[in-house]
Amino acid sequence: MSFLADMDSLVAYLLPLAPHLILIITALIVPAIGFKSGKAAAFFSLGAGLFAIAVTAYMMYTGYKGDFEGLYMFNDFTALMIMLFLVVFCLVVLMSISDSERTKHHGEYFAILAIATVGMMLVCAAEEMISLFVGLELANIMSFALVAFKKNDPRSAEAAVKYLITSGLSTALFLYGMSLMYGFTGTIVINDIIYSLATQEITWAYAVAVTTLIAGSAFKISLIPFHAWVPDVYEGAPTPITTFLAVGAKKMGFIVFFKLFLLMFVVVHFLSAAAGEVAEIHQLQWVFALLAAGTMTVGNIVAISQNNIKRMLAYSSIAQGGYILIVLSVGTDYSMAGGLLHMITHVFMKGGAFVVVAALAARGLGESIDDYKGLAKRAPLVAFAMMLFMFSLAGIPPLAGFYSKFVLFSSAVEGGTWIWLVAVAVVNSAISLYYYARVVKAMYVDKGSTTERFRVPVSFKIALAVCAIAVIVIGIYPGPVMELCEMASFEYINGFLEWLKSSPYV
Amino acid sequence: MIPIELFLLMSAVLFSIGLVGLLVRSNSIVILMCIEIMLNAANLNFIAFASHVGAPLAQIFVITSITVAAAEVGVGIAILLHAYKSKKTTDINDLTSMRW
Numbered sequence: 024m025s026f027l028a029d030m031d032s033l034v035a036y037l038l039p040l041a042p043h044l045i046l047i048i049t050a051l052i053v054p055a056i057g058f059k060s061g062k063a064a065a066f067f068s069l070g071a072g073l074f075a076i077a078v079t080a081y082m083m084y085t086g087y088k089g090d091f092e093g094l095y096m097f098n099d100f101t102a103l104m105i106m107l108f109l110v111v112f113c114l115v116v117l118m119s120i121s122d123s124e125r126t127k128h129h130g131e132y133f134a135i136l137a138i139a140t141v142g143m144m145l146v147c148a149a150e151e152m153i154s155l156f157v158g159l160e161l162a163n164i165m166s167f168a169l170v171a172f173k174k175n176d177p178r179s180a181e182a183a184v185k186y187l188i189t190s191g192l193s194t195a196l197f198l199y200g201m202s203l204m205y206g207f208t209g210t211i212v213i214n215d216i217i218y219s220l221a222t223q224e225i226t227w228a229y230a231v232a233v234t235t236l237i238a239g240s241a242f243k244i245s246l247i248p249f250h251a252w253v254p255d256v257y258e259g260a261p262t263p264i265t266t267f268l269a270v271g272a273k274k275m276g277f278i279v280f281f282k283l284f285l286l287m288f289v290v291v292h293f294l295s296a297a298a299g300e301v302a303e304i305h306q307l308q309w310v311f312a313l314l315a316a317g318t319m320t321v322g323n324i325v326a327i328s329q330n331n332i333k334r335m336l337a338y339s340s341i342a343q344g345g346y347i348l349i350v351l352s353v354g355t356d357y358s359m360a361g362g363l364l365h366m367i368t369h370v371f372m373k374g375g376a377f378v379v380v381a382a383l384a385a386r387g388l389g390e391s392i393d394d395y396k397g398l399a400k401r402a403p404l405v406a407f408a409m410m411l412f413m414f415s416l417a418g419i420p421p422l423a424g425f426y427s428k429f430v431l432f433s434s435a436v437e438g439g440t441w442i443w444l445v446a447v448a449v450v451n452s453a454i455s456l457y458y459y460a461r462v463v464k465a466m467y468v469d470k471g472s473t474t475e476r477f478r479v480p481v482s483f484k485i486a487l488a489v490c491a492i493a494v495i496v497i498g499i500y501p502g503p504v505m506e507l508c509e510m511a512s513f514e515y516i517n518g519f520l521e522w523l524k525s526s527p528y529v
Numbered sequence: 530m531i532p533i534e535l536f537l538l539m540s541a542v543l544f545s546i547g548l549v550g551l552l553v554r555s556n557s558i559v560i561l562m563c564i565e566i567m568l569n570a571a572n573l574n575f576i577a578f579a580s581h582v583g584a585p586l587a588q589i590f591v592i593t594s595i596t597v598a599a600a601e602v603g604v605g606i607a608i609l610l611h612a613y614k615s616k617k618t619t620d621i622n623d624l625t626s627m628r629w
Contacts, residue, residue, distance in 0.1 A: 153590050160597045164604050171608050180612040181624045187605050188560055188621070192551060194601070195567035198594060199544055202574035202587075206537075209582055211590065255627045 039089035039097040039148070041082065042105050043141050045075040046112075050137040057130015065120045068133040072113040079106050093212075095148040099514040103507055104147035104278060107367060111271040112140040114374050114486055118263040118381050121480035125172055125261060132172060136267070139165035143275045149282070152201055152211040159197070159243075159279065163190050166272055170260040182259025189242055189252040197239025203232035213282055214519065218528055220283075221290035225306075233307070236283065243276030244344050247317040254329075257337035258390075262381035265333060269340045269377065270370045277347055277366065281359070284311070286519050288354035293520060297529065304440060312352035312444050319345030319451045326458050331390050335458060336376055339416060342455060343369055346428065346448060349435050358434035359512035364505055365431050368423040368497055372415040375490030379409045382483035392462060397471020405479060406466045408491045413459040415494045418452050423497035428452065430505070536577035544570035555622045557612070561605050568598045 037044060049071035057064040083102040090096045115136060119125070125132060142161030149155035167186045173179035205211060207228065208219040223229050238249065245253045257265045284307065291305045322342030329335035343365075350362035380390065382405060388394050399406040415424035432448055435441040479487075497504055523529060547567035551560050572591045579587035613619055 153593055156590075157593060157597065160601065164597075164601055167608060168604050171611055174611075177615040178626055180608070180615045181626055183608045184557060184612045184621065184624055187608050188551075188557070188564075191561070191564035191601065191605070192567075195544075195547065195564055195571065198568060198571040199574070202540075202571040202578070205575060205587055205590075206578045209578075209584070211586060258627055 037091075038082075038087070039091045039095055042075045042079045042109065043144050043148075045071055045078065046137045046141045046144075050134040050141070053134045053137065054130035057128070057133065061129030062120065064130045064133050065116055068137060069113060069116045069120075071137070072109055072116060076106065076109045076113065079109060090150075094150060094154045095145065096150050097148060098518065099507075100511040100518075101148045103363065103511040104274070105144045107274060107370060108140055108143045108147075108271060111267065111274075111370055111374070112136065114370070114378070114489070115263045115267045115271075117482050117486040117489075118266060118378055120482040121385055122261065122263055122381065126174060128172070132169070135165050135168055139169065139267070140271070143271055146275050147278045149213070151213055152205075152216070155213070155279070155282070156198070156201070159275070160194065162272060162275055163194065166190075166264070166268060169264045169267065170256060172264065173259075173261045176259070178259040179261065180259075182256045185252050185259075186256045189249075193239045193242030193249075195239075196235045196242075200232050200234075200236035200239055203228060204236065207232075214286075214522055214526075217283065217286045217519075218290055218523065218526070221287045221294070221305075222528075237310075240276055240279045240283075241314075244273055244280065244348075245318075245341050246314050246344065246348070247321050247341075250318070250321070250341050253341055254334045254337040257340075258331060258333045262333070262377055262384060265337075266374050266377040266381075269336070270374045273340065273344060274366050274370075277344075277362070280348075280351055281362075281515075285351055285354055285359065286516070288351075289516055289519065290523065292354070293523065294529075308352045308354060311348060312441060315345050315348035315352060316444060316447045317345075318342070318348060319448060323451045323454045323458075326455070329458070330392055332380055332392055332395070332462065333377075333390050335392070335462075336373065336380070339455065339458070340369075340373055342451065343373070343416070345451075346431060349431055349441070349444060349448065352444065353435050353438075353441055355434060355437070356509075356512045356516045357437070358431065359516065360505065360508040361427065361430035361434045363508040363511055364501070365427040367504060367508070368415070368427040368494070371490045371493040371497070372412045372422075372424050375408065375412040375487060375494065376416070378483060378486045378490060379405055379412070382479040382487065385480055385483065386477050392465050395462060395465045396469040397474060398466040400474045401471065401476055402479065405487065408487045409466060410463050411491055411494055413462050415498070417456040417459040419456075421495075421498045423494045423501070426498055426501045426505075533577055533581045536573060540570040540573040540577070543567075543573065555620050557609050557619050557621050560621065561602065561609070565598060565602065568594065 049068055053064050053068055056067050079102055088098045139162050142158050145158030146155060149158055167183055167190060170186050171179055171183035204216055208216050210216060241249045288305050288308055319342045322338050322345060326335050326338035329338060347362050347365055350358045415422035418425045418428040432445050435445045544567050547563045550563035554560060572594055575587040575591045
């Protein structure tokens with residue numbers, strides 16, 4: 024009896040980390056399966072990913088909230104983000120099943136992928152700085168091992184060295200910023216740090232700490248001027264890993280920004296409202312607005328001149344990062360819901376575009392846009408899916424990208440301060456249509472050298488179907504997903520305000 | 530008792546040495562060492578603050594970050610070796626097959 028009772032309390036104790044534990048156990052088993060067969064290892068990881076999604080969905084459905092030793096928590100916000108990373112994991116595994124870019128070490132590949140996903144999931148669940156740092160580094164170190172996995176291509180090794188150096192620098196900056204932050208707050212609990220960040224007077228030490236923290240995490244979401252590594256790494260890495268970095272690792276960087284800075288603006292607004300003053304705009308909000316405007320402009324303008332499709336998608340993902348950064352300058356819960364929704368739709372549209380690139384690479388097509396000429400004749404369904412993803416990225420209704428951009432931009436119009444930012448973003452969307460339409464033109468209008476039909480492998484078909492259906496369904500009927508995002512951002516911001524009201528500070 | 534300002538100054542100097550080395554040197558092994566120096570500057574900060582306020586929590590952070598740095602160097606050296614095998618160089622100025 025007591026054994027059963029012990030088991031029950033152990034399960035209750037570990038429940039907040041259930042999705043993480045499933046993936047960690049997978050990572051321990053998969054290398055053994057990989058010795059036998061690469062395909063079996065892939066299917067095992069896919070099964071584990073789907074099982075983890077089911078567990079997380081059930082926990083979300085029952086409204087479970089939990090806390091693990093004050094290090095990690097599980098609530099609506101972390102559940103949604105864990106779900107997002109698990110979907111990315113399953114998508115990447117699906118793309119890797121018939122991937123021709125990887126020749127051996129299949130078991131290790133899936134194990135490292137699972138551990139990297141665990142790192143990202145730990146970042147969104149972290150409640151204090153040590154667990155945040157460990158999660159970040161887990162994802163980082165694993166991702167530069169993954170980038171180097173295309174053994175027969177020297178570009179992959181070059182990309183891995185570049186990624187290693189930039190991410191090492193970003194880690195060092197981030198850790199230095201954190202150490203100074205510890206110096207004047209005397210705590211490593213994130214909520215306490217946010218409060219003292221918001222109420223601190225701006226001194227030189229504060230400026231150094233905040234600058235190094237922003238610079239350290241800006242590498243991960245490739246803000247201007249920390250974006251130079253992105254196109255090289257995205258081009259050199261195996262395409263599934265490019266997907267992983269573009270739609271997964273980038274979201275992790277945004278979560279770090281949400282955790283550290285978004286709540287800080289919420290505190291500033293809350294305190295000025297409590298004192299009966301007009302809500303003032305924090306100086307850092309201006310910094311983020313300028314960074315957002317610069318990031319989307321540079322990303323979109325440089326993307327125009329790209330001929331390699333992976334490089335073009337890399338610059339477009341820099342630009343999409345600029346759009347999501349609008350959330351940090353606006354800092355309301357509606358804009359955060361828009362940001363989360365854009366993150367989710369970005370997974371499907373950008374992920375889908377990379378699935379197309381990988382599927383065609385598996386059939387021997389090159390990465391240049393010229394190689395896509397006449398694709399509509401050769402593989403009509405793949406070309407149609409690619410068109411959907413391109414138009415969704417450009418923000419054309421009724422696709423998912425339109426709705427999420429609409430929510431994001433309309434949240435910035437409220438209040439009136441950030442109308443110029445919205446104007447910049449809308450002009451940028453128009454610019455971006457040019458290079459997305461160029462791909463569509465190459466596929467549908469231009470004549471290719473051959474009209475020979477070909478089929479893509481089944482696993483890519485499934486991944487494409489999932490992404491295309493998600494892009495269409497979220498575009499036409501965004502209600503349920505939007506509701507989840509609103510719930511998550513409400514939980515996130517109001518949960519913090521509840522904590523603030525009950526804390527000794529106010 | 531050594532005043533805390535000296536520790537902070539020391540760590541700022543270390544951090545700057547690492548940063549300048551990373552920007553100036555072109556040997557990728559040296560760059561990896563510069564990153565380590567910068568991480569150690571941050572660790573020194575943590576230890577100085579922890580002993581100043583007498584709280585042990587930051588020392589846990591330092592032990593964690595040393596472990597993380599060891600893992601990073603392990604994977605990092607493996608990648609540099611891999612790059613050396615395919616390019617026959619450790620000079621990052623030769624890694625220029627992808628531009629714009």
